[in-house]
Amino acid sequence: MIELRDVSKVYRHGGREVTALEGVSLRVAPGEVFGVLGHSGAGKSTLIRCVNLLERPTAGEVKVEGRDMLALGPRELRQARQGIGMIFQHFNLFSAQTVAENIAYPLAIAGWPPGRIRERVDELLSLVDLSDKAWAYPAQLSGGQKQRVGIARALAPRPRVLLSDEATSALDPETTRAVLGLLRDINRQLGLTILLITHQTEVLKEICRSAAVLERGRVVEQGKVIDLLALPGARLSALCYPPFTAGSWSVRPGGRPGGRLVCLSLAGDAAAQPVFAVLARRFGVDATLLEGTVERVGGVPVGRLLVELTGAPDALEQALSHLREQRCLSEAVAHA
Numbered sequence: 571m572i573e574l575r576d577v578s579k580v581y582r583h584g585g586r587e588v589t590a591l592e593g594v595s596l597r598v599a600p601g602e603v604f605g606v607l608g609h610s611g612a613g614k615s616t617l618i619r620c621v622n623l624l625e626r627p628t629a630g631e632v633k634v635e636g637r638d639m640l641a642l643g644p645r646e647l648r649q650a651r652q653g654i655g656m657i658f659q660h661f662n663l664f665s666a667q668t669v670a671e672n673i674a675y676p677l678a679i680a681g682w683p684p685g686r687i688r689e690r691v692d693e694l695l696s697l698v699d700l701s702d703k704a705w706a707y708p709a710q711l712s713g714g715q716k717q718r719v720g721i722a723r724a725l726a727p728r729p730r731v732l733l734s735d736e737a738t739s740a741l742d743p744e745t746t747r748a749v750l751g752l753l754r755d756i757n758r759q760l761g762l763t764i765l766l767i768t769h770q771t772e773v774l775k776e777i778c779r780s781a782a783v784l785e786r787g788r789v790v791e792q793g794k795v796i797d798l799l800a801l802p803g804a805r806l807s808a809l810c811y812p813p814f815t816a817g818s819w820s821v822r823p824g825g826r827p828g829g830r831l832v833c834l835s836l837a838g839d840a841a842a843q844p845v846f847a848v849l850a851r852r853f854g855v856d857a858t859l860l861e862g863t864v865e866r867v868g869g870v871p872v873g874r875l876l877v878e879l880t881g882a883p884d885a886l887e888q889a890l891s892h893l894r895e896q897r898c899l900s901e902a903v904a905h906a
């Protein structure tokens with residue numbers, strides 16, 4: 571489990587101050603994959619580096635697996651870090667060492683006997699499907715393979731927590747999916763708690779159960795990914811889905827006068843309902859689909875649709891109330 575409470579970080583250089591984090595609180599439940607999404611400069615790297623104290627917060631509290639990180643002395647901190655693995659955007663492998671040596675490195679530092687190191691390295695090579703690359707050097711590997719070495723090295727001392735600093739940002743989409751699949755498997759098999767930072771919304775949708783949105787050093791939204799995607803007006807939803815081209819639709823040729831353009835957010839049960847049929851049968855309102863996507867997030871269908879509703883004015887109002895009650899109406903865009 572990871573808990574940050576009111577964490578702030580101010581960088582000071584020669585009389586200049588940069589506030590990278592301000593009053594950040596978040597809680598990552600045991601065994602959860604939690605993503606922090608934010609634009610460049612939002613403070614994501616600073617935040618994740620405050621968890622294992624690669625950066626020391628200026629104020630606040632950091633707890634990992636119940637341990638108050640800021641209260642630890644240098645030796646205890648070194649020990650605590652053994653329980654917190656970390657992977658990086660540019661892999662951070664030692665170029666002059668083989669894959670096996672890279673993976674063995676944290677174990678040698680921790681003083682494991684050579685026999686146990688060999689056994690553990692073999693186990694990890696098999697876990698990340700790189701047994702045939704044990705004696706290769708990083709330069710001889712693809713980006714995806716390098717990141718799998720990074721993951722094996724991070725997992726070597728059997729940490730309970732894994733930090734991922736933009737681990738898939740340097741990879742192509744297909745390799746990204748493969749690495750995310752590996753992280754998901756590891757999370758499930760080992761019950762590892764994973765905190766990742768990313769600017770890629772696909773990463774959140776692909777593997778995170780919960781997420782926080784970071785803007786200018788502050789957490790502006792936090793919750794279950796599926797809930798935030800379904801929540802009308804949520805920042806995460808706005809970041810994940812491009813805005814509709816409502817303006818061009820409002821003068822849609824053939825659009826009936828009095829029709830209403832509305833934006834629907836559907837997730838889980840709501841997405842599984844025959845929404846359009848209900849509007850037609852119960853209210854006599856027709857819905858024409860103009861734009862939208864439906865995809866599966868964490869195995870749950872999530873849709874965001876722009877539709878034109880047409881019908882008698884009273885019927886339209888009733889249909890809109892119904893959609894509001896069902897928490898499907900994300901915004902009433904315009905009159906057609």
Ligand SMILES: Nc1ncnc2c1ncn2[C@@H]1O[C@H](COP(=O)(O)OP(=O)(O)OP(=O)(O)O)[C@@H](O)[C@H]1O
Nearest residue numbers: 581588589590608609610611612613614615616617
């Ligand atoms: N060592 C440092 N010294 C001074 N300022 C820093 C330092 N590291 C980061 N900053 C500043 O803190 C702010 C947050 O930076 P940070 O790297 O945490 O953001 P980020 O969201 O990870 O950005 P990116 O996605 O571009 O890596 C930025 O204004 C940055 O310039």
